[in-house]
Amino acid sequence: MTTPPQSGREPDTHVPAEALMTRFEAPEPGAADATDTTGKGKKASGQLRDIWRRYKRNKLAVVGLVVVAFLMILAILQPWITPYDPMEQNLLNTRKPPSDGHWFGTDVLGRDMFSAIIYGVRLAMIVGWSVMFLSLIVGLALGAVAGFRGGALDSLIMRVTDIVLAFPALIGAILVVQIFGNGIWQVVIALAILSWPTAARLMRGSTLSLRESEYVEAARSIGASDTRIVTRHILPNAIAPTLIYSFSHIGVAVVAMASLAFLGIGVPPDIPEWGTMIANAVPSLNVEGESHMWVFPSLAIVVTTLAFAFVADGLRDSIDPKLR
Amino acid sequence: MAKFITRRLAHAVLVIIAATFLIYLGLFVLGDPFASSGEKTVPPEIQEALREKFGMNQPFFMQYLTYLQNMFTFDFGIDFEQRRDVGDMLAAAVPATARLAVIAILIEIVIGLTAGVIAAVSQYTFRDVFITIITTLGIGIPVFVIGIGLRAGLSGEWIFPAVPRSFTVETPWWQEIILPAFTLAILDAAFIARLMRGSMLEVLRADYVRTARAKGLSERKVIGKHAFRNSVIPVVTYTGVSLGVLLGGALITETIFEYQGLGFLLVRAIQQHNNPVIVPIVVFAVLTFVVLSTLVDILYAYLDPRIRLH
Amino acid sequence: MARTDSTGSTPDFDLDGQAAPLLEIDDLRVHFKTDHGVVKAVDGVSWHVDEGETLAIVGESGSGKSVSAMSILGLVPTPPATFPSGDIRLRGRSILKMPEKQQRKLRGQEIAMIFQDPLTALNPVFKVGDQIAEMIRTHQDVTKTVARRRVLDLLGEVGIPNPGVRINQYPHEFSGGMRQRAMIAMALANDPKVLLADEPTTALDVTIQAQIMALLEKLRQERNTAIVLITHDLGLVASHADRINVMYAGRIVEAGSCDDVFYRPQHAYTFGLLSSLARMDKQRQDRLLPIKGVPPSLSKVPPGCPFHPRCQFATQGCVEAVPTLETVVTDETMNGGLHRAACIHSDQVEIAYSERLAP
Ligand SMILES: Nc1ncnc2c1ncn2[C@@H]1O[C@H](COP(=O)(O)OP(=O)(O)OP(=O)(O)O)[C@@H](O)[C@H]1O
Ligand SMILES: [Mg+2]
Numbered sequence: 001m002t003t004p005p006q007s008g009r010e011p012d013t014h015v016p017a018e019a020l021m022t023r024f025e026a027p028e029p030g031a032a033d034a035t036d037t038t039g040k041g042k043k044a045s046g047q048l049r050d051i052w053r054r055y056k057r058n059k060l061a062v063v064g065l066v067v068v069a070f071l072m073i074l075a076i077l078q079p080w081i082t083p084y085d086p087m088e089q090n091l092l093n094t095r096k097p098p099s100d101g102h103w104f105g106t107d108v109l110g111r112d113m114f115s116a117i118i119y120g121v122r123l124a125m126i127v128g129w130s131v132m133f134l135s136l137i138v139g140l141a142l143g144a145v146a147g148f149r150g151g152a153l154d155s156l157i158m159r160v161t162d163i164v165l166a167f168p169a170l171i172g173a174i175l176v177v178q179i180f181g182n183g184i185w186q187v188v189i190a191l192a193i194l195s196w197p198t199a200a201r202l203m204r205g206s207t208l209s210l211r212e213s214e215y216v217e218a219a220r221s222i223g224a225s226d227t228r229i230v231t232r233h234i235l236p237n238a239i240a241p242t243l244i245y246s247f248s249h250i251g252v253a254v255v256a257m258a259s260l261a262f263l264g265i266g267v268p269p270d271i272p273e274w275g276t277m278i279a280n281a282v283p284s285l286n287v288e289g290e291s292h293m294w295v296f297p298s299l300a301i302v303v304t305t306l307a308f309a310f311v312a313d314g315l316r317d318s319i320d321p322k323l324r
Numbered sequence: 325m326a327k328f329i330t331r332r333l334a335h336a337v338l339v340i341i342a343a344t345f346l347i348y349l350g351l352f353v354l355g356d357p358f359a360s361s362g363e364k365t366v367p368p369e370i371q372e373a374l375r376e377k378f379g380m381n382q383p384f385f386m387q388y389l390t391y392l393q394n395m396f397t398f399d400f401g402i403d404f405e406q407r408r409d410v411g412d413m414l415a416a417a418v419p420a421t422a423r424l425a426v427i428a429i430l431i432e433i434v435i436g437l438t439a440g441v442i443a444a445v446s447q448y449t450f451r452d453v454f455i456t457i458i459t460t461l462g463i464g465i466p467v468f469v470i471g472i473g474l475r476a477g478l479s480g481e482w483i484f485p486a487v488p489r490s491f492t493v494e495t496p497w498w499q500e501i502i503l504p505a506f507t508l509a510i511l512d513a514a515f516i517a518r519l520m521r522g523s524m525l526e527v528l529r530a531d532y533v534r535t536a537r538a539k540g541l542s543e544r545k546v547i548g549k550h551a552f553r554n555s556v557i558p559v560v561t562y563t564g565v566s567l568g569v570l571l572g573g574a575l576i577t578e579t580i581f582e583y584q585g586l587g588f589l590l591v592r593a594i595q596q597h598n599n600p601v602i603v604p605i606v607v608f609a610v611l612t613f614v615v616l617s618t619l620v621d622i623l624y625a626y627l628d629p630r631i632r633l634h
Numbered sequence: 635m636a637r638t639d640s641t642g643s644t645p646d647f648d649l650d651g652q653a654a655p656l657l658e659i660d661d662l663r664v665h666f667k668t669d670h671g672v673v674k675a676v677d678g679v680s681w682h683v684d685e686g687e688t689l690a691i692v693g694e695s696g697s698g699k700s701v702s703a704m705s706i707l708g709l710v711p712t713p714p715a716t717f718p719s720g721d722i723r724l725r726g727r728s729i730l731k732m733p734e735k736q737q738r739k740l741r742g743q744e745i746a747m748i749f750q751d752p753l754t755a756l757n758p759v760f761k762v763g764d765q766i767a768e769m770i771r772t773h774q775d776v777t778k779t780v781a782r783r784r785v786l787d788l789l790g791e792v793g794i795p796n797p798g799v800r801i802n803q804y805p806h807e808f809s810g811g812m813r814q815r816a817m818i819a820m821a822l823a824n825d826p827k828v829l830l831a832d833e834p835t836t837a838l839d840v841t842i843q844a845q846i847m848a849l850l851e852k853l854r855q856e857r858n859t860a861i862v863l864i865t866h867d868l869g870l871v872a873s874h875a876d877r878i879n880v881m882y883a884g885r886i887v888e889a890g891s892c893d894d895v896f897y898r899p900q901h902a903y904t905f906g907l908l909s910s911l912a913r914m915d916k917q918r919q920d921r922l923l924p925i926k927g928v929p930p931s932l933s934k935v936p937p938g939c940p941f942h943p944r945c946q947f948a949t950q951g952c953v954e955a956v957p958t959l960e961t962v963v964t965d966e967t968m969n970g971g972l973h974r975a976a977c978i979h980s981d982q983v984e985i986a987y988s989e990r991l992a993p
Contacts, residue, residue: 060460162335163342166617168569170576171609174594178602179350255466259576262468263591278472282580286476286486294476298469306464313460448713531754538707538749539769539820540741553759629804630758 054318061314067307074118075125082115087272098292107280107293116272117300123273124254124304127188131253134192136246139199140235143242146200147207148230158204161197169194173256177266187266191253199242199249206238244316251308258301274301329622336618343610348391351603352380370402374600377401395607401600403593410600413589414608421578421585424501425570428508433563436513437556440520444555445547447525455517462514471507471580478503479581487582504581508574512566516559523555530554557627561620568616572609654726655682656860657706657745657828662720664701664710671933675701677884678719683828686858688850690871690892692907693881694929699864700750702881703830707741724828743773746821747830750864752814756805762816763789763801769823788819792849811842818849825857832864847874868907872896877972880904883930883940886959890973897991898984900962900975902945905983909990939977947979947986 055061074081089109098113107113146157167175176190210216211234219233261267261275269276274297281293375381377394394400400410443455479487483502485495527533528551536550537543573586582588586605593601664676676698683689691699704710706722706729722729724744729737749755757765766788767781776784782801789797792815805813814834821829831850835843851874853859863875871878871892878895880888880903888901899905906925927944930936936943942952957976977983 159338159342162339163346166339166343166610166614168572168609168613171572171606174590175347175350175606178594251464258466259468263575263579264595265591275468278468282472286479291476294472298472302465302469305466306461309460309464531749531751532757534704534709535749535755535817535820536757537709538741538747540738540743540772541768542738550757550760554757628759630806 051318055314058314058317060310061317064307064310064314067303068311071121071304071307072125075122078118078122082118083112085115087111087270097290107277111272113277113292113296116277117274117296119272120274120277120297120300121304123184123271124257124301127184127191127257128250128254128308130188131191131195132246132250134188135195135199135249136242138192138196139246140203140239140242142196143200143203143205144207144230144234144238147204147238148211148226148234154204157200161200164194164197167194169256170259173260174263174265177260182266182268184267184271187257187260190266191256195246195249195253199246202245203238203242206241207234210234210238240319244312244319247315248309248312251305251312254308255301255305274298325625328625332618332621336614340611340614343614344392344395344607345388347603347606347610348388351599351606352387352391370407374401395604400604403598403601410604413601414586414604417573417584417586417589418608420583421573421587422571423497424504424508424574424578424583424585425567427501427505428512428570428574429563429567431505431509432513432516432566433559435509436516437520437559439513439517440559441524441547441552443517443521444524444528452521455521459514459517459521462510463518465511467507467511468576468580470510471504471577474503474507475580487580489582500581500583504574504577504583507577507580508570512563516562519562520555520559523558524551527551527555557624560627561624564616564620564623565613568613568620569609571612571616573605654723656684656725657862658682658723658726659702659706660721660723662702662705662722663718664698664705664720665716665718666714667716668714668933670931673932674884674935675715675932676705677935679881679884679886681879681886681889683860683862685827685860686854687877688854688861688863688875690863690865690875690878691881692865692868692871692878694866696929696932697881698884698932699881700832703747703832703862703864706745706830707747708737709747739773742769742826743824744826745828745830746824746826748814748817748821748832748834750832750836752817753810755817756808756813758805761802761804762808763803766816766820766823769820773824784823785819788823789816792816792819792822793845794819811838811846814838814842814846815849818846822853826859828860828862829853830862830864833866834863835870836866843870850874880907883935884932885940885976887941887977888975889959890962890975894962894973898962898973899987900973900980900983901941901977902947902979902983903941903977904975905987906944906946908987947982949979951978 089111107116142157146154164172172194173187173190176193177186180186180189207230216229216233219229224232257267258273258275258278261273262279264276264279267273267276277297278294281290281297284290284293377399380387382390398411398414400414402408403410403413439455439459443452443459446452475487479485483499485499489495528547532554533546533551536546541550573588573590574583575587575591577583578585578587579591586608589601590605590609592598593605658680659682660680662676662679663674666673666675679698679702681689681691691702693699701710701715705715705717708729717730720730724740729740732740756762760768763782763785766785767778770776770781770784771778774781785801786797789800794800794812794815800808800812800816805816808816818834821831829850834850835846838846847870850861850863854861863871865871875892877891878889879886880895880901882903888895888899888904890900895904896908899908903925910925925944930940930943936953938953938955939945939948939957942948945952957978959974959976962973962975962980
């Protein structure tokens with residue numbers, strides 16, 4: 001299977017990950033004075049402004065950002081926007097093409113497609129962001145510990161990531177769902193389990209290179225504690241590649257859920273989810289007048305993934321202008 | 325080099341052992357795989373036969389060994405649905421999947437490399453922008469949307485067979501494979517193009533490319549020999565891993581086109597809780613993936629002499 | 635001390651082209667368009683070099699030395715670079731105006747370059763021997779075996795022990811000094827008429843530096859090669875160069891024979907460079923005077939003389955106009971036409987320097 005979840009593994013193949021890591025290896029020379037937090041704060045906001053200035057130049061990324069914001073608003077306001085209850089079936093009015101009453105038509109069970117798709121936005125956002133936060137938190141924590149502590153703990157964490165990454169993404173997700181059973185949160189857990197290892201490895205890589213860097217040495221020499229060194233000096237500087245990866249993983253998680261749902265795995269069949277909707281439309285694929293059943297959910301998912309991909313690209317390019 | 329290979333192989337073996345153990349734990353221990361669930365009732369005599377076969381009446385560790393032994397002797401038992409020998413089912417599906425994987429990979433390499441090199445050498449021109457947009461779309465659009473689109477638009481037309489198949493008409497294999505292969509190839513071709521563009525751009529800035537130019541080599545040789553050889557390394561890595569994934573079965577694509585490979589088999593088995601089919605396919609998928617990743621690492625070391633030493 | 639106006643063109647050869655210099659750069663400008671404005675890396679540079687001659691180009695980091703040399707071989711990427719003006723002539727023929735294919739024939743054949751950083755200048759995935767052989771076979775129609783034999787000779791010639799083994803090794807198996815030698819072997823492979831040596835010894839330790847310089851010296855004597863030696867190292871210049879160009883912020887600020895520039899510097903920047911140098915030939919060391927400040931950003935070159943913000947002699951006049959490179963006429967030297975400087979305080983500079991030199 002070549003599914004987008006697998007492309008989410010990209011930072012794990014040799015070069016991208018290394019490139020990503022080395023780019024953040026060299027800390028700013030000015031950061032060397034570890035005690036001067038005010039100067040650093042100023043510098044950080046200057047960096048942010050720089051990043052935003054570069055980000056703005058990428059028109060697609062700006063469009064992506066607008067679309068992402070719009071999707072978030074839709075997701076939050078969904079209960080007030082949808083004209084129908086997205087779950088409500090009407091077996092007397094199935095597979096109807098778009099009309100005034102049903103802008104996107106109705107599905108096999110007579111549900112309003114428009115309402116279902118907006119509901120799908122909410123679902124996608126919940127799942128996408130949840131997976132991102134879960135894997136980010138776990139990945140950052142374990143990656144930082146592995147990179148900073150080294151030794152047996154490091155080996156243990158890395159071997160665990162090895163084993164998780166030995167599963168092709170979709171297969172791995174299926175396996176976890178098989179074990180935990182069906183349900184949206186089970187899917188979230190499954191996707192998070194599969195995506196934290198890459199985040200952890202990225203984080204470990206940048207932590208490792210920062211650990212030996214001058215300003216961490218400086219902080220250590222003035223007697224800063226390990227916790228303080230990690231939270232104050234390593235995290236802020238090492239976090240960028242991991243953040244970029246995790247953010248780009250939102251779109252991947254959305255597609256992964258839809259893929260599972262399309263295969264009828266994990267996502268309960270009665271929940272209006274884009275992949276499920278498309279799967280339901282498969283028997284109608286070549287039927288005249290029923291294309292709305294797969295076209296609209298397909299568009300929804302394409303718009304969502306592209307928007308997130310544009311934002312992720314923009315972030316990567318603006319945080320690291322060299323790689324354009 | 326020999327040391328590197330040995331270490332890498334040992335690592336792969338350990339990972340495979342751990343992964344198969346997890347699969348076993350997940351599917352066998354955490355739930356009774358042979359119990360009836362949902363609408364599916366498993367005939368008691370089959371349940372009993374399978375329990376016997378997988379040694380479910382024995383202590384845990386023995387069970388695991390039996391499971392391993394069965395996997396590696398290609399003795400998978402009988403499937404719940406049609407009571408066929410699972411080994412026979414796999415023997416039919418593996419070649420179909422392998423053929424699909426190899427053809428998809430070939431397509432994506434040709435398209436992806438060409439597009440990536442063209443984009444890199446004509447950076448910032450219209451061609452580059454065009455290729456970048458196309459690759460962004462190719463990466464951004466999920467495989468099943470592409471597949472569904474291709475099936476809705478093309479299946480049953482011209483040389484493309486209709487889906488679902490009509491069993492009265494014999495279709496040559498290449499006609500059956502063409503749409504699924506392109507569906508699979510599109511994402512990866514886009515990805516390869518982007519990877520190649522990025523690494524080529526980086527390599528083109530390298531000092532040794534400047535040296536090659538200073539020798540008076542033609543631009544064609546500079547790009548085609550000096551730059552290409554270096555920038556293709558990450559693509560080789562990616563393609564190898566990708567092949568490792570595809571060989572385990574293209575679940576979505578095979579399902580969309582009802583292509584009779586491992587992926588199609590697996591999806592159906594999952595929907596029907598047909599554990600004797602699920603387990604060997606999952607194990608096989610993990611196996612091919614790990615093996616290919618390992619091979620790729622070794623190949624990488626071969627392609628980049630700097631790695632070879634350690 | 636008097637000064638005469640010069641026309642700007644090099645006066646030491648006949649304009650009818652009879653005695654056109656081997657390699658000549660004329661009013662070359664190389665500008666980079668970047669996010670932070672136009673970087674004027676090379677801004678109106680002229681020089682020439684003849685057979686058997688060593689021309690040194692010295693200057694601080696970022697003064698445009700490498701860029702000016704690389705533009706001779708067409709190695710400056712466009713974009714971002716533009717060439718607002720200038721010409722480069724080999725034996726009077728303009729290289730820039732030649733079709734690309736002819737230009738390529740010159741590269742590596744007539745003009746070869748040793749690059750600044752030997753660690754990255756060799757392709758990591760090909761064997762060193764093959765990379766040198768490629769240089770030969772690109773320009774000469776010889777078989778692989780002949781090329782290989784030539785490579786073995788070359789490797790021996792540049793002092794690489796065990797050429798038979800080394801020829802089959804990859805760059806990462808070479809030490810820095812060995813890689814530099816390999817680069818030199820590559821540059822010499824086709825007996826070039828001009829050798830552009832960009833800091834050929836910077837990365838190396840002192841003994842190897844001496845060996846490499848001896849190698850270049852031998853080459854110049856035996857094959858009459860013209861060498862353009864780019865370096866920060868004034869000591870190297872003093873012992874190897876015939877003439878010196880001092881570059882600052884993309885321009886030549888002083889040019890002349892080794893003796894002229896070392897003993898009678900006319901530009902405040904040269905003065906600064908020499909004063910910051912420990913001299914072996916003097917018993918009592920003067921206090922070394924480092925040049926204060928940092929080189930200007932080439933996208934924001936100060937108005938007037940680019941050196942004035944760091945200059946101890948600077949006056950209002952230095953800010954108002956860019957000084958032109960003018961011929962220095964002194965009593966001590968016969969070849970007045972060769973010594974030129976772009977400084978309006980050259981008199982003061984010379985006096986100040988002679989005071990430093992005096993015991
Ligand atoms: N491709 C490029 N794009 C933008 N600016 C460039 C490029 N190449 C060189 N420059 C700029 O041109 C200026 C001159 O560079 P150059 O390499 O010639 O300096 P140099 O005198 O050789 O210094 P060094 O002694 O450090 O080698 C520098 O400021 C450099 O930043
Ligand atoms: Mg230089």
